Amino acid sequence: MGFVKKGSKVSITILNKRKISEPASFEYEDFANYREMSSYLGYFNLIKKLDVVMAPSSELPLYIGNCEFMNINYFFNYLLRRTSMSVKLNESIFAGGKGFTLYKAICSSLGEAFERLMACLEYFIQKDNVFLGTYKDIQEKGFKAIHPSEIKSFSEEQFFDENFLFEEFDEETYTSWMIMEDLHSGEDIYIPACLILMYYKPKSDQEKRIGYATSGGLTSHYLENHGIEHGLMEIIERHEINLSWYCKIKPEEVIIDEIKHKQLAKYKDYIKEKNIRFFRHNVDQQNFHVITAMSFDDDMTKYSFNTGGGISPDIEKAILASMEEYTQAVNNTRKIVYAPNWLTSKFSNGVLDVDEDDDPRNFKTFYQAVSYYGLKSNQHKLDWYVKGNKPRLLSEIRKIQTNQNIREYVKEFNLEPFISRLGISEQFKNIYISKVYMKEFTPAFIAGVPVLGHEKYQEYLQDGSELNKEILPFP
Structure with missing residues (x-):
């Protein structure tokens, strides 16, 4: 089916005169x-x-x-x-x-609550539909499946560790497969279920552990196509940040000079006052700006590092998105410090808390990585990444940006995204939840079990160098 093409339809606008929490008017689908x-x-x-x-x-x-x-x-x-x-x-x-x-x-x-919870519940929809067998078994049945050589989750070095939890994936590997959809052709294709389902339980004791899934590429939206596009962008954002950090490629520092975006212009003084710095992490492509906002508070011994990320074909929109996520991070850490007895503070601390003697391999969430570098004892580990960066003017970047949308980009570079329209979302009338998987890009992963086998790492790693062994400082 691919991207769903719909004809013209009646546009309905909902007017609101009663609830302060809702806009004055919005689209019917949104409402x-x-x-x-x-x-x-x-x-x-x-x-x-x-x-x-x-x-x-x-x-x-x-x-x-x-x-x-x-x-x-x-x-x-x-x-x-x-x-x-x-x-x-x-x-x-x-x-x-x-x-x-x-x-x-x-x-x-x-x-976000719906996408995470429903993605876990999707296991109960898929568990009786998965194909249990090897890649060769699927081929013999006449079905199409992604070849194991196209999914190299872990590096050879990781497999040398006798305590490593996962096994190599090849044509003889016995595992569960689920059906996804080729975004271009709409054809069915089998993908290992453990790489897609947020919650996954092996169907057989003989099944091999070849990887795990995260929320990367998972979206909930009121318009199905927009949700899929958002998932594609999210994957590219993580891919660029992965390459920048693990291949030890310092990002450019974006110098704010001339701002044209009206909302971003309002925050220029705030950016200067808080000494927020912006970095551009584009390594593998230049169409979409991958930006992080960062600040450091040297007076704090814990939660001293705050960061947020954003991606957009427009540099100023990417900066604004990173500011939005950055402010969310600041609020979550500051309320823990200044109001630790608040119920929301206790919840946030449960998600973010890290002590100096904690092993990153035991972290359970993406967000703990930020807290790890916010400890006074670990602040120096970011020095190589954020000091002495090549400066680049915002106005200079804006002049050369392509403003290419994600659909055009996917087609131009012959990328093959696979999508799953979650079966459980059929229970809803206006909530569309989808998962996007892209073999061409490095995936998101948790700090404790890095997924470093993708060929792109070797493509951008300098000769004689090793991949960065420190955990990624972004959630």
Whole structure:
């Protein structure tokens, strides 16, 4: 099916004169999506509570939301027919959002909650449909599957470790496969299920462990095609940051000189006051600007490092997106420091907390990596990456940007994205959840089990050098 092409339709605008949390007017699809997500919010519902706070007056005027799920440990163990609480999903999935308007923060938070929880529940939809066997078995059945040589998750060095949890993937590897869809042709293709499903339980004791899935490329949206496009962009963003860090390629520092974007221009004084620096991490492509915003507080011994990322074909929009994520990070760390007894502070600290003697290999979330470099004892480990960077003017970058959209880029460079329209999202009328997988790009991974086998790492690694062994400093 690929990108769904729809003909012209009647445009319906919803007018709002009653709720301060909603915009004065919005598209019907947006409205219907918001109302459907909200119907699952309540003390005895899937999403127990949504807290939205305003960033402190000393920061950007950003709303930040955090969702609290129902007792998902009990829920999952019940579905798995287990009497114990052996599956502790609450330690690995959580949801939060942000926005410069209250409405956007609410939708962002609920959307992330839906994509994470539904992606885990997708296991129960797929478990009876997966194909258990080898690549050769699939070929003999006449089905199309991705070749194991196109998925090299781990490096040879990682397999030398006798305690390594995963095994090599080849044509004889016995594993579970699930159907995804070629974005261009709409044809079915089999992909290893463990690389796609957020929660995954092997169907057989003989099944080999060849990798794991993260939330990379996973999106929830009120327009299906826009959600898929967002997933594609998210994968490219992580890919560029991976290459920059692990191949030890210092990013360019973007110097803010001339701003044309009206909203970004409002924050110029704030950027200067807080000494926020922006870095451009483009290594493998130049069409989409991959930007991170960073700041360091040398007076703090913990949570001293804050960062946020963004991607866009427009450099100023990418900077603004990184500012949005940066402010969310600042708010989460500052409330832990200044108001540790707040309920939201305790929750955030549970997600972010890292002590000096903690081993990064035991980290359970992406966000702990930022906290790791926020410890006074680890701050110096970023010096090589953020000091002495090549400066580049914002106005100079803007002049040469292509503004190419993601669909055009995918076609021009003959990329082959595979998508899964989550089966569980068929339970909803206006919530579209999809997962995008791209073999051409390095995937997202958790700090404890880095996925460093992709050929792109060797392509950009300097001769005689080794991949960076320190964990990635971005969530």
